[in-house]
Amino acid sequence: MGGGRKRRRRDGTEAPSIHPRNRYAAAAPDFAALAELYPSFRPFVSVSDRGRASVDFTDFSATRELTRVLLLHDHGVNWWIPDGQLCPTVPNRSNYIHWIEDLLSSNLIPPISNSSGRVRGFDIGTGANCIYPLLGASLLGWSFVGSDVTDVALEWAKKNVESNPHLAELIEIRNANAVSFPYESEAVVKEDVSENISEPAEDAAMQKPSILVGVVQESESFDFCMCNPPFFESIEEAGLNPKTSCGGTAEEMVCPGGELSFVTRIIEDSVSFKNSFRWFTSMVGRKANLKLLISKAREAGASVVKTTEFVQGQTARWGLAWSFIAPRNLVVRSSTPARNHHSFMLQGLRREHDAFQVLKSTEAFFRASDLSCKTDTLSFSVDVTLSDEQAEAAILHGDDYAGSLEDSSAKLQSVVKGISFRITVFEQIPGTLLIKGSLINKALSGNLRVSCDYWHVDTNLLYASFIDQ
Ligand SMILES: C[S@@+](CC[C@H](N)C(=O)[O-])C[C@H]1O[C@@H](n2cnc3c(N)ncnc32)[C@H](O)[C@@H]1O
Numbered sequence: 517m518g519g520g521r522k523r524r525r526r527d528g529t530e531a532p533s534i535h536p537r538n539r540y541a542a543a544a545p546d547f548a549a550l551a552e553l554y555p556s557f558r559p560f561v562s563v564s565d566r567g568r569a570s571v572d573f574t575d576f577s578a579t580r581e582l583t584r585v586l587l588l589h590d591h592g593v594n595w596w597i598p599d600g601q602l603c604p605t606v607p608n609r610s611n612y613i614h615w616i617e618d619l620l621s622s623n624l625i626p627p628i629s630n631s632s633g634r635v636r637g638f639d640i641g642t643g644a645n646c647i648y649p650l651l652g653a654s655l656l657g658w659s660f661v662g663s664d665v666t667d668v669a670l671e672w673a674k675k676n677v678e679s680n681p682h683l684a685e686l687i688e689i690r691n692a693n694a695v696s697f698p699y700e701s702e703a704v705v706k707e708d709v710s711e712n713i714s715e716p717a718e719d720a721a722m723q724k725p726s727i728l729v730g731v732v733q734e735s736e737s738f739d740f741c742m743c744n745p746p747f748f749e750s751i752e753e754a755g756l757n758p759k760t761s762c763g764g765t766a767e768e769m770v771c772p773g774g775e776l777s778f779v780t781r782i783i784e785d786s787v788s789f790k791n792s793f794r795w796f797t798s799m800v801g802r803k804a805n806l807k808l809l810i811s812k813a814r815e816a817g818a819s820v821v822k823t824t825e826f827v828q829g830q831t832a833r834w835g836l837a838w839s840f841i842a843p844r845n846l847v848v849r850s851s852t853p854a855r856n857h858h859s860f861m862l863q864g865l866r867r868e869h870d871a872f873q874v875l876k877s878t879e880a881f882f883r884a885s886d887l888s889c890k891t892d893t894l895s896f897s898v899d900v901t902l903s904d905e906q907a908e909a910a911i912l913h914g915d916d917y918a919g920s921l922e923d924s925s926a927k928l929q930s931v932v933k934g935i936s937f938r939i940t941v942f943e944q945i946p947g948t949l950l951i952k953g954s955l956i957n958k959a960l961s962g963n964l965r966v967s968c969d970y971w972h973v974d975t976n977l978l979y980a981s982f983i984d985q
Pocket residue numbers: 602603604640641642643644645646647648663664665666669692724725726727744745746747767768769771
């Protein structure tokens with residue numbers, strides 16, 4: 517999210533960049549230095565005539581050894597997986613962790629009470645590699661429940677936790693097959709009705725393992741859940757990327773209905789845990805599915821939906837987050853006048869909070885929401901642009917405030933393009949700043965209210981974030 521220098525794709529859209537807090541953002545792993553330090557890694561590193569060290573990513577053993585060495589060297593984590601299991605790429609997986617960190621630190625929705633005071637996450641389908649709990653615990657001290665359904669994943673996830681006594685207290689591995697019955701998952705109930713089958717819920721659950729319902733206990737609460745779902749409907753669809761060999765068995769990569777079905781079930785289950793999770797999140801592999809899932813989360817009653825795009829080699833991946841918790845700064849759309857500018861004063865600021873610092877904070881604030889920003893330090897202004905998805909989400913966001921969901925799909929179809937606004941910071945006297953925002957593309961008359969509301973919501977949050985400082 518945000519930060520870093522953005523690359524442009526051929527179609528002119530911005531390519532996502534590595535998260536600025538990712539430890540590999542400044543410099544990619546140094547294979548030669550790692551080979552010096554770790555003799556077991558040495559056979560997998562070749563050095564060109566020009567002295568450039570490289571690793572053959574089409575070799576599973578090389579990819580796995582690189583992951584092992586990076587986890588050990590940079591994260592102090594002991595790790596291994598058996599042949600053929602999905603091998604995670606440490607820099608890519610770290611981006612998802614940092615995006616969640618951004619969601620948790622945003623003021624958008626209030627925190628949920630958590631007795632330990634420690635961030636607690638639920639990793640759906642943690643895999644044999646257990647990568648997200650190991651990264652979240654080692655990088656940020658978070659605690660996790662990691663669930664899975666296959667024997668090999670459960671066995672190796674546990675082994676990976678036990679090999680790290682310093683993290684073992686923080687990570688619990690849970691078998692999602694061993695659900696606590698009886699339970700009534702909406703998904704199961706709906707299915708029984710639609711197929712007119714009078715099977716007991718247990719039998720239906722045997723066919724489709726539980727995801728959250730029955731796995732999460734009633735008394736539990738989590739700051740977030742995350743998931744790298746089985747993306748594909750068949751192993752043929754999963755195919756093989758000839759440029760890499762990250763392994764991955766059918767159990768890991770495939771499920772009936774693919775990611776759309778899997779993440780839909782998470783959304784359906786999330787309704788039963790509206791107040792037990794602050795954020796529900798999942799990775800999504802297809803843009804078309806992302807759009808459908810945004811709508812499904814809204815239909816399920818989510819009050820906030822956020823998305824991001826992850827940098828993931830040649831393959832595009834998105835992050836989807838939703839919550840049922842009411843946003844802190846409610847702006848009632850129907851009563852918000854359709855203005856194309858808005859301003860407020862910040863008074864009594866400390867000396868170090870001058871116009872320049874506030875301008876930089878403004879930029880950082882919007883970048884943290886994954887909006888594209890261009891700052892002009894001469895005019896003390898920052899231009900903020902929403903992507904099409906963000907604009908769509910803004911429209912839907914607004915509908916919830918207005919309390920009407922009926923016309924949301926119609927509005928979704930009238931795609932809003934090119935929403936951007938300018939925030940300018942004026943220093944009135946030391947300690948007093950005027951923050952002014954105005955729409956840049958006023959030609960958007962039909963969507964002016966939406967754009968203005970989006971800006972209005974975010975400037976309220978912006979204001980709140982200054983007050984918090
Ligand atoms: C794509 S893998 C992700 C593994 C790991 N989290 C990663 O990012 O490399 C998906 C995982 O979901 C697991 N899975 C499938 N159905 C599940 C369910 N109902 N509950 C929990 N895990 C499930 C699979 O066994 C597999 O380990």
